Amino acid sequence: MKIQWLGHSAFHVSTDYTNILIDPFIRDNPSCPLDPGEVKADIICVTHGHNDHFGDTVEIARENNALIVCNHEHSVYLSQLGLETMGMNMGGTIEAAGIKITMVNAIHSSDMDFIDGIGPGGSSCGYILELENKRKIYHSGDTGIFGDMKTVIRDIYQPEIALMPIGDRYTMGIMEASIAASWIEPEVIIPMHYNTFPPIEQDPYQFKEIVEKNTETKVTVLKPGETYQE
Ligand code: ZN
Numbered sequence: 001m002k003i004q005w006l007g008h009s010a011f012h013v014s015t016d017y018t019n020i021l022i023d024p025f026i027r028d029n030p031s032c033p034l035d036p037g038e039v040k041a042d043i044i045c046v047t048h049g050h051n052d053h054f055g056d057t058v059e060i061a062r063e064n065n066a067l068i069v070c071n072h073e074h075s076v077y078l079s080q081l082g083l084e085t086m087g088m089n090m091g092g093t094i095e096a097a098g099i100k101i102t103m104v105n106a107i108h109s110s111d112m113d114f115i116d117g118i119g120p121g122g123s124s125c126g127y128i129l130e131l132e133n134k135r136k137i138y139h140s141g142d143t144g145i146f147g148d149m150k151t152v153i154r155d156i157y158q159p160e161i162a163l164m165p166i167g168d169r170y171t172m173g174i175m176e177a178s179i180a181a182s183w184i185e186p187e188v189i190i191p192m193h194y195n196t197f198p199p200i201e202q203d204p205y206q207f208k209e210i211v212e213k214n215t216e217t218k219v220t221v222l223k224p225g226e227t228y229q230e
Contacts, residue, residue, distance in 0.1 A: 001131055003161070007031030007224035008196045009053055011139065011163060015131050018042050018097045022127070022139050025055030031196050033225040041066040042097050046074060047141030049112035049121030058083065069094065069101055073122030077112065090125065100130035104153060106143035108171070128157045138162045138186065142193065145176040150183035162186040165193030166207050167200030174202060178210040181217050189219050190228060
């Protein structure tokens with residue numbers, strides 16, 4: 001399994017069988033080294049409707065005939081464009097191309113700001129992906145810290161790998177994310193949603209130092225385009 005960070009909150013997760021894209025903010029993402037045409041996807045998971053997450057979902061879905069997994073409100077909108085979607089809501093699990101996908105809570109907003117004007121876009125979410133080999137990846141989406149990271153994310157889903165924001169201002173900062181790390185207790189955290197733009201500049205090595213001093217979790221700091229593999 002490979003997890004490639006495409007900068008910001010965009011990740012390409014690939015197994016022997018399936019390509020999963022999460023929050024494919026590619027073309028307008030100043031830290032993404034790829035063009036939308038270079039990204040392969042069988043499934044695209046969208047955490048919410050802000051353009052720095054929804055990004056190039058429509059173009060990549062069309063190009064790859066990919067299934068879009070998203071909240072119900074986005075699903076209604078995207079299916080009107082003729083795209084294949086699986087809408088869902090908090091706490092639900094679906095299975096697609098051998099991957100189990102659970103939608104979990106996130107504390108954030110979700111207006112669709114990629115359409116003309118701004119439209120309501122349901123709730124913001126995170127995802128737990130259970131791969132064919134049973135490893136679980138938690139992509140938290142944009143979120144502040146919340147207590148259910150302990151009682152739901154850890155106690156129920158027990159993800160081994162967590163992709164979590166540290167950029168502050170719009171999401172958790174380093175202090176909150178390091179507390180979240182101690183609650184969730186994954187084996188590995190890959191920090192995201194930092195250094196894309198000046199308002200979310202952070203030092204990921206400071207986050208790594210705090211987490212690795214206080215927990216058993218390893219923090220893997222990637223450069224955009226780099227891959228974590230196991
Ligand atoms: Zn957002």
